[in-house]
Amino acid sequence: MGQVEVPTVGFAYAEEKTTPSPTIPSNLPRVLLQAADRYPLHDLSFANPTARDLSYRSRTFSAFNQDVRKLAYAISQWAKPQGSIIVVYLTEHEDNMAAIWTCLLAGLVPCLQPALSAQQVHQHGHVAHIQRLFSPVTWLTNDFGAEQLSSIDGLEIRLFSELSALAESARVPADWVVHDAQPDDEAILYLTSGSTGFCKAVVHTHRTILAACYAKGRSYGLTSKSNVLNWVGFDHVAGSLEMHMAPLLFGASQLHVHASAILSDPICFLRLVDEKSIHLAFAPNFLLAKLTHDLEKDSDMCGRFDLSSIKRINSGGEAVVTKTAQAFTMVLKKLARDPSRVSFVLCPGFGMTETCAGCIYDRVDVPRHRSVHEFLGLGRPIDSCEMRIVDPDDGITVCHDGESGELQVRGPMLFTRYYNNPDATSSSFVDGGWFRTGDIGIIEDGELRLNGRIKDTLIVHGISYGIPELETHLQTVEGVAHSFLAAAPYRAPNQETESFLVFYSPSFDLYDAEASHKLLVTHRELGDISVKMITLAPRHIVPIPINEMEKSTLGKLSRSRLLALFNQGELTAHIAHAEKLLSAARQAAFAVPSTDSEKALATIYSRIFNVGSGEVSANDNLFELGGTSIDIIRLKHEAEAYFRLAEIPLIQILKHPVISDLARIVDSIRNRRNHEQEYDPIVPLQMTGKKTPIFFVHPAIGEVLVFVNLAKYFHNERPFYALRARGFEPGQPVFNSMGEMVACYVAAIKRTQPAGPYAIAGYSSGGIVAFEITRSLEALGDEVKFIGLVNIPPHIADHMREVDWTSGMLKLPHYLGLISKDDAHQLAPTLRLMPREKQLKAVWKLSPPERLAELRLTPAKLNHWVSIVSSFIEVCKGYHPSGTVSAIDVFYAIPPTGSRADWLNSELKPWSAFSRHAPTYTEVPGQHYTLMDSDHVPQFQKIFRGCLEVRGL
Structure with a gap:
């Protein structure tokens, strides 16, 4: 079997040198054949998290190898020229995995397409760009994808289901391939996020992918006895290369589960680790924070999970907050059956699509780690990868140890080019084969820390958003001077995820008589647009007079310069003046609570939103202040207690969220003028x-x-x-x-x-x-x-035939977070044998007291609510x-x-x-x-x- 030479220069962990190394084939199809030959009974498993018993579908390496070769034979009947690009647009891990190998075995080049935008104009623009970039190109998708694409003319669309049906009758040897690829042939294309415009296609060859997989496997300590858990989609390099192909090269078994299952139910993550004896998993900072937040108060789960198998959790996509990592390990200790047997090793890493995902890692034993920095460091490169910090202005002058500059990397896992984009390719490299990552970092004693970014992206909870697109929409706000706005990534101390700042020049005079009102309106609209586009409001909005907003000779604003001025305190005067104007605008609209009811409600509002009671206006609206469903329930409870009222109908609070309006409703109830109102x-x-x-x-x-x-x-x-x-x-x-x-x-x-x-x-x-x-x-x-x-x-009605009052009794508590889905399933047979009163008591006993208190529920209110649910179910039955x-x-x-x-x-x-x-x-x-x-x-x-x-x- 042909082999590829993999260089071994750069940094490496001592433990890597003792890890048994696999034979490295000359191309990716031979990786699959090697895995099937050496470990025929090892598993590729796919979890169905919606099933109550967490069911799995498994395929052995041997069976999978045979199946995808039959698919490759079927796709060869399309008679596509060798090296033709197939855009793979599928949703399930199993289908994506099969499609990638099908293309590789058939001498075709898969391009992994992430989910298309729901906005048709963006969707059509992207597809048109792909057609221009790859022309000609074939789309391999499912029924859902075909329906999305059906409104676009001129596409060649093939269904994966039809390909699978065609493959069923195929008979091919276990080592059959259409074409035995050379190491430097194009293997897989990955699409960048497109954050700076339309996406680029990153070209990886068999050589680059094999070099990355070998080095990763050595770094991770993978062996044929390892079990790997992956929830990242296959359109991402971490999902398809880091958590599938690298483990396959080392013969490791794998479990793949849809991302939404992990993100919606953190218990699922731990159950999978427990039930499948997972050794390696992936959890970015936002997931660590979510797991910690969702599980730290769950006393019912203490000591429930065997977590002794987990040896390493990789983390990437955004910086790992040190306090978050520490809190996460404390939660694991609490939930582990035997904390003394758990390895609390977290491995924050750096990587990009262009580097086959992670190429620099630190191995942090969190309980023993004593960091003076807010974020965990990123450590050293994996085998054969090198890194350096250079002056970002010239891109070549190497910085001294401890100096900040642009991070550059090189090594055999680097992509070869951007497809059909020579300008972008050449601008990404400097002499010596160094790749410009666009990130700002520091290397101290051979270990990397990142502290900023050059590129035009913003990462919120692991999702990349394009800053130029955001800026384009923000520029439409009436109070912004045209072309004088810039947004820049920013992370405040102790902030869990990256945020951003907005710098702009107002189109009005900041010292004009109407400036305060105009500024308030402008800032509100800038915030609204930001939340709608990237789910996050700016950390700060900084108005700068237009005569002080410097542009380059090319007419561009420098984000890095503006950010530096902000960090150095040079914009303090502008920020202070803006705050003064905004405060004046708020005061102008401020109505001092005058009646006793208004004053009492203002005090309750101030407690809910943690502000001074003197800062709450009679015109303040519960929803505009950011009130949640829990805040509404709290307001109802506290107002009833203060005014000594048996009931303030929830509907009245929902319909009258402004303090002055709600005060009139309260007065009306207290004076018994609030007789039954028309529904x-x-x-x-x-x-x-x-x-x-x-x-x-x-x-x-x-x-x-x-x-x-x-x-x-x-x-x-x-x-x-x-x-x-x-x-x-x-x-x-x-x-x-x-x-x-x-x-x-x-x-x-x-x-x-x-x-x-x-x-x-x-x-x-x-x-x-x-x-x-x-x-x-x-x-x-x-x-x-x-x-x-x-x-x-x-x-x-088909789903409602067997539904009864008991079903309503279980549906509502589950919806309200009082009982779990498993509790509901287990309770159903027993509850149906009980009278209604005992059913209520059984559910009430299972419900967490703190949640009942949060919802301000009583047994009588829950009983009445269940009756409403049951009546709706009866209506739906017919x-x-x-x-x-x-x-x-x-x-x-x-x-x-x-x-x-x-x-x-x-x-x-x-x-x-x-x-x-x-x-x-x-x-x-x-x-x-x-x-x-x-x-x-x-x-x-x-x-x-x-x-x-x-x-x-």
Whole structure:
């Protein structure tokens, strides 16, 4: 078998030298053959995290090798020339893995395509760029991908399912290949994030990938007895190379799971480590922080997991905060069955698509680590990789030890070029083969620390966003002088993730009489746009007079210079003047609470938002201050206690979030003037903006608090109305039929917005109500331009036949976070044998007291709420959709049960029969019950708002 020579220069760990080394084949197809020959029974496993028992599908190396060679034979029938590019656009790890090897064995070059933008204009622009870059090119995708691409003319689209069907009858030897590749042949193309415009395609050869995999495996201590856990997508080099091909080279077994499962349920991460005896895993800083936050208060999990197998957790994508790493290890100690047997080794690393992912690592034994720095260091390069720090201005003058400068790396794992982009390639390298990473760092005693970036990207919770694109949108704000705005990455001390600063020159005089009001409006809009685009507001917004904003000879603002001025305190005067103006603007709009009720509510608001009571205005709005669903419940409880009222209806707080308005409601209740009011389902969660309002129907729980976080993202864009079920207030009857509910909701929508076009949406079971509302509005002659159905199939009655009061008793507590999904499954058979009162007691006993207190629940309130849920379930039991609407946008997440693919194809695709135009099916992060929570709503809102824009709203 041919071999590739792998240089061994640079730094290396002592432990690497004792790790048995595999034979290094001359190309990637021979890696697969070697693994199948030497370790035929080792596993490639794929987890189904939606199953209650965490089921797995496994394929041995031998079986996988045979299967992909049959697929390679099938794809060879396409008669594509050797080296043709195939854009692989698939969602599941197993399909992506098979497609990559299929192309490699057939002499084709796979290009891994990440998820396309939900915004059609961006999607079409990207696809057009890919077509120009690779022309000609073939897309290999699934039904979902084909549907996304169907509106674009001129594409050659092939389905992976059809290729698989064609391969079933193939008979090929276990070592069959179409073409025996040479080491320097193109192997795999990876697309960069496109943060500075359209993406670049990074070319990796068989030689570069093999060199990287060999060096990584040695660094990680991989052997044929290792078990590796991966959740990173295969379109990322870390997923396909670092966590698949490198382990395969060393014969290590692998477990692959969808990222959303790990991110939505941190317990899943630990269960997988426990059940599959994982040795190597990956967790970036944001996941370490999330795991710590979600698990540190979970006393029920103490000592539950065998974590003795884990030897190393790699971390990359963003800097690892030292305190976060330390807190994470404390949580692991608490949850481990035997903490003394757990290796608390965290390995922060640096890598890029151009370096085949991680190429520099530190091996940190966190409990023993005593760092004086806020972030963990990055250590030394892996075998055959070198690094240096140079003067960023000339790119060649090497800095002394401890001096800051640009990080450059070189080694055999470096990419060869950017496809069809010689200018970008040449500008990325300097003499001697050194690659310019664009990051600022320091090397001390041979170890690397990063402290900034040159490139135009911002990383928020591990996701890269393009600064130029953000700047383009921020430039549209009326108070910004044209071309005088720059955004720069910034990380404040003790900040968990990277943030950013905005520097700009106002288009108005900062010393004008109207300056304070204009500045307040400008800063609010800059913040709104930032949150909508990258889910984060600027850490600081710094207005600088235009005569002091220097540009280069090319007419550009220097982000690095502005950032340096900020860090050195040179902009303090501008910041202080802006704060003075903003404070004056706030004071001008400030209304001192005057009545006793206003003063009392202002005090409660101040406690909730941790500000001085004198800083709260009678005009302050709970939602505009950032109030969450939990804040609303806290306000209700504290106000009831202060005013000695048995009940302040939640709907009154939702409809009157401004202190002065809520004070009048409270006074009315205290004076017994608040007799039963006519039921109105409309709850205005956000009232600003001139675009078409959105009406969102409640899920089965009937309440609308689930939409509070989502509504904030529409601030100053469009009103956001939620529809709340009937029956929550004393004396209100529940709905007895779908027709009664829909007629009530349509009338309320027409009172709120008399004429279309309308935008209607529904979450979970609320989706079928949204569908029926749309039918009714269209029957009245109104135009509905958008109907968004979130994770709900049309034939819901099929799922409701066996649902009873007990199901409602379990559904609501699970939705509220009182019991887990496993608890619900295990309780169901026992509860059905109990009377209603005992069912309630059993669930109440399992519920965490702190969560019950947070929700201000009592057994009576929970019982009443379950009755509302059960009534809604009864209404849905008899529901069968009919007729059609103009067009439907379906959003799908991990389903309550079963696989995502089955959920999409078998349950959701039937909506096509009820839409006069082809529906869209868009994947959103999270699980059915978590997609609206604070972890997932930032991404959900971007996708959702993008679909509204596509519909012309």
